[in-house]
Amino acid sequence: MKETVSLKEAFRNCSYRLGGHGKYNVGALKEAFQDIEGTLESDIYGKGKVIEDFQDKMAALLGKEAAVFFPSGTMAQQIALRIWCDEKGIKKVAYHPLSHLEIHEQDGLKKLHSIETVLLADKTRVIEIEDIVSMEEEVSSVLLELPQREIGGQLPSFETLEKISAFCQEKKIRLHLDGARLLEVLPYYGKSAAEVCTLFDSVYMSFYKGIGGIAGAILAGSESFIEESKVWKRRYGGDLISLYPYIISSDYYYNQRYEKMPLYYEQAKVLAGHFNSCEHISTLPEVPVSNMFHVYFQLPAEQTEKVLAELQQETGIGITSYLNSSGENACYFEISLGDSFEDVPKEKVTETFGILKEKMKTATLSQ
Incomplete structure (x- = not known):
């Protein structure tokens, strides 16, 4: 025995x-690079064909004007919410009590940006339209995580998303999508990525979770939003001299697993x-x-x-x-x-x- x-x-x-x-293991990197020509030019500080083509590809997928590649989703989302706070002049955002930003980022949003958080719904369920309509505090933005990982990957109905989006537009509240696993929820909704993302002002998606890349994330939105996010990316130290290992693996495994x-x-x-x-x-x-x-x-x-x-x-x-x-x-x-x-x-x-x-x-x- x-x-x-x-x-x-x-x-x-x-x-x-x-x-x-x-x-x-490191075999994922080896597999992603197996058909890459050694003469392919690297990206340099966020510029170059390898990064720009991928950003354009993801912007089209998500139905947004532009997109920028980040080394991490933590960086991308903190920056997105900071931009929306600055735009409205209100340093308050609302999200679920078990949001990644609230429980896994060492209070980065609060410590780095002095942004206050308003917690919506209780820990056992997803955010509903009533939770947002009944907010007493004025906020710059609302973040929705699809799916809500910490409660088993639960999802609000698509009709609820439409109602939340319409309310936020009416009240001039920016709506941000924590879509780390966005591609994984599309079969349940029966929608394309662009159809889901049209309800949101900004969108983040991960490339290492369901897709299985090495690391990296995309942030997508309007041209002006993305230009501002690039400034913050430089401030955060996210503009590495080259990000091509992450980009190539992200693209490779996206192509392998999207369908x-x-x-x-x-x-x-x-x-x-x-x-x-x-x-x-x-x-x-x-x-x-x-x-x-x-x-x-x-x-x-x-x-x-x-x-x-x-x-x-x-x-x-x-x-x-x-x-x-x-x-x-x-x-x-x-x-x-x-x-x-x-x-x-x-x-x-x-x-x-x-x-x-x-x-x-x-x-x-x-x-």
Whole structure:
């Protein structure tokens, strides 16, 4: 009998993984550059064909006048909100309590720009039109994250987005889209990227999350907005002498995976069904609205970790490398579907969840 190892080590040793695009290593850069001519000229401080062509391509995709490539989404979004604050002369923005800017950026917006935040809705649900209409404080802009990652990737209806957009236009409040995973929500909405983005004044999209590039982000909007963002990009130190490794990998993996987003979405619904068929396991949302969702266990994290580590060792199927506690007797992890799920033999998936069902029954009886 194998000696039980940690959850992280068991995951690392698996032959297959249910989520993601495969192991994250330098091979991604090598693959992206395999057909690139060595004579291709580098971008220089934000100028040059390699960066300008990609920016134009993304502006067209998002239906905006212009776009600029940033090394990080954190930089891009802080700059976007600063521009909207300066435009209106009000240093207040509104967003969800679990926005990336609020919980993952060390108060960058507040410390670097002295921008105050107004938190909309409660932590368990998405922002609705009523949350914005009932705001008592005047703000320069509202940020919407699609999907809302920290609550399982939930989404407001498209009709709600239209209502929020119309209200913000009427009140002259700028609407910014945190679209880090924008491409992943398009199958659920049944809309093009441009159709979604036309509701927003500015848009950010990531190239390393669902797309699987090395790093980098795009910020898109009007010509004047993008020109101002380029000034701030220089101030932030984001104008590296060259960004072509990020741009080339972003373009390569965008081309590889853009049309596969509907497949990832359908696979997510199938996988969520497997988890929900197990006793004391549930997903949020129950039926995914993108390629990502959260998996909840009604067991303490320490006990669940043992179950999953043993399962991954026995089957060679990687489910997760970590767990987050969500209470004394509950825990969860996040999963995003990508290329890896296609490589897992379907009979292995069925076998793995059959074993998981039995392990969950045993674990709950031993409590």
